[in-house]
Amino acid sequence: GNSVTQMEGPVTLSEEAFLTINCTYTATGYPSLFWYVQYPGEGLQLLLKATKADDKGSNKGFEATYRKETTSFHLEKGSVQVSDSAVYFCALRKGTGNQFYFGTGTSLTVIP
Amino acid sequence: GAGVSQSPSNKVTEKGKDVELRCDPISGHTALYWYRQSLGQGLEFLIYFQGNSAPDKSGLPSDRFSAERTGGSVSTLTIQRTQQEDSAVYLCASSLGNTASNQPQHFGDGTRLSIL
Numbered sequence: 001g002n003s004v005t006q007m008e009g010p011v012t013l014s015e016e017a018f019l020t021i022n023c024t025y026t027a028t029g030y031p032s033l034f035w036y037v038q039y040p041g042e043g044l045q046l047l048l049k050a051t052k053a054d055d056k057g058s059n060k061g062f063e064a065t066y067r068k069e070t071t072s073f074h075l076e077k078g079s080v081q082v083s084d085s086a087v088y089f090c091a092l093r094k095g096t097g098n099q100f101y102f103g104t105g106t107s108l109t110v111i112p
Numbered sequence: 113g114a115g116v117s118q119s120p121s122n123k124v125t126e127k128g129k130d131v132e133l134r135c136d137p138i139s140g141h142t143a144l145y146w147y148r149q150s151l152g153q154g155l156e157f158l159i160y161f162q163g164n165s166a167p168d169k170s171g172l173p174s175d176r177f178s179a180e181r182t183g184g185s186v187s188t189l190t191i192q193r194t195q196q197e198d199s200a201v202y203l204c205a206s207s208l209g210n211t212a213s214n215q216p217q218h219f220g221d222g223t224r225l226s227i228l
Contacts, residue, residue, distance in 0.1 A: 032214045036219075042221065043203065043219045043220055044203065044219040046217075046218070089155065091217075093215075093216075099168070100157075102147075102155040103154065104153070105153075105155075
């Protein structure tokens with residue numbers, strides 16, 4: 001079947017620290033991979049995506065590389081800010097069809 | 113351009129009452145999804161619609177939950193005889209359909225439902 005597994009939170013970091021949120025997936029075919037972010041009191045927003053192996057998605061200083069050999073899509077940022085405090089969701093969309101599969105979310109708190 | 117719009121943004125109702133939640137997807141998006149997000153939890157898939165095809169209802173938690181999508185656009189999620197465990201944020205999302213499998217979902221801000 002199809003599924004997404006994220007590292008459990010909550011994660012607390014100091015400002016300017018390096019961030020990694022792990023995400024691995026199980027999927028048939030060739031899925032597209034996404035990271036969504038949910039800031040406090042807001043809806044989910046697309047952060048970045050990658051649609052094929054070795055693609056790197058990037059946005060707002062965040063990056064994630066589609067690794068087919070390790071079935072992973074880890075989210076990284078070199079220097080986090082307080083404004084990055086949010087819940088981050090990893091998701092996949094099957095290569096065919098419309099079904100999306102989400103991880104359980106990882107809460108990040110960045111302290112000054 | 114307009115994003116996914118959900119209404120109401122907040123709903124408080126008494127246990128046992130019926131509620132209707134509305135979602136206006138992005139124009140031209142043929143796929144529409146409903147999710148439930150309980151406090152501190154991830155996204156629970158409820159139902160999705162693709163064009164005029166029969167919806168995938170596999171995520172609906174009970175027969176008190178139903179959803180319609182009229183004219184391939186606006187959708188309503190109905191919860192009958194609400195229970196306290198129905199309290200959650202209900203999120204709607206839309207996306208382009210099958211021919212664009214690399215396209216993401218676009219989410220509304222959700223309806224926060226509280227059952228007293």
